[in-house]
Amino acid sequence: xxxxxxxxxxxxxxxxxxxxxxxxxxxxxxxxxxxxxxxxxxxxxxxxxxxxxxxxxxxxxxxxxxxxxxxxxxxxxxxxxxxxxxxxxxxxxxxxxxxx
Numbered sequence: 001x002x003x004x005x006x007x008x009x010x011x012x013x014x015x016x017x018x019x020x021x022x023x024x025x026x027x028x029x030x031x032x033x034x035x036x037x038x039x040x041x042x043x044x045x046x047x048x049x050x051x052x053x054x055x056x057x058x059x060x061x062x063x064x065x066x067x068x069x070x071x072x073x074x075x076x077x078x079x080x081x082x083x084x085x086x087x088x089x090x091x092x093x094x095x096x097x098x099x100x
Contacts, residue, residue: 014035014036014037014038015037015038015039015040016037016038016039016040016086016089016100017040018039018040018041018042018089018090018093018095019040019041019042019045019093021042022040022041022042022072023041023042023043023067023072024040024041024042024043024057024063024067024072024073024074024075025038025039025040025041025072025073025074025075026038026039026041026074026075026077026085026089027039027074027075027076027077028076028077028080028081028082028085029076029078029082030081030082031079035082037082037085037086037100038074039085039086039089041089041093042093043057043067045092045093046092049092056075063075082100083099083100086100
């Protein structure tokens, strides 16, 4: 499922589902509007792309332990641009890159 096919209610709630079976949510606050955008992601994709995420979702961190327990962790990312983060995450998940 990509951003353009999300129901209107999901778009209004600032949830972008980059993977329908996503196992975590990244929260990015837009500093100018103070809106928080949430991105449902598949952690394996981020682990393959980033050593930092591979560590974060590993057994030594709370996020990784939550995944192991079958829970969906929500991770707040500070000082990131939601539009730029959406572009990066959409590319990593092989989704159409659209504006937020």
